[in-house]
Amino acid sequence: MVLNVKIQKIINQEAEKLGIPRIVATAAYRSLWLFIKEKIGELPELYKISREDFDKLRVSFHIREFGKITTNYKKVKKTNQAKWIINERYKNKRGEANA
Numbered sequence: 001m002v003l004n005v006k007i008q009k010i011i012n013q014e015a016e017k018l019g020i021p022r023i024v025a026t027a028a029y030r031s032l033w034l035f036i037k038e039k040i041g042e043l044p045e046l047y048k049i050s051r052e053d054f055d056k057l058r059v060s061f062h063i064r065e066f067g068k069i070t071t072n073y074k075k076v077k078k079t080n081q082a083k084w085i086i087n088e089r090y091k092n093k094r095g096e097a098n099a
Contacts, residue, residue, distance in 0.1 A: 003029075036061055036069070047080040 003011070003026070015025035043057060051073050060070035 032063070046076045 007029075008026070011025045011029050012022050015022045018025070039058075039061075043059070044053075046054065054073045054076070059072075060068055062068045
């Protein structure tokens with residue numbers, strides 16, 4: 001994973017403040033996002049579950065000094081509906097072009 005220049009600059013500044021090597025700070029940053037990615041990947045297919053099952057899941061992360069990353073059932077349903085509509089339009093467009 002290549003970090004953009006702005007993020008790498010911030011990581012380097014924080015590493016200098018903390019007195020740790022830049023490679024350690026970069027590894028910590030990547031580790032944080034890898035953890036979040038893995039936890040999201042462990043979630044069941046959200047478009048197939050009921051609201052009650054969704055409410056039992058842990059779908060938020062609080063990162064100190066950054067804030068909270070979260071979602072709710074309504075947002076998931078709305079996103080899945082939009083994705084379905086886009087896919088249907090794409091299929092219809094391809095079908096018209098091939099006809």
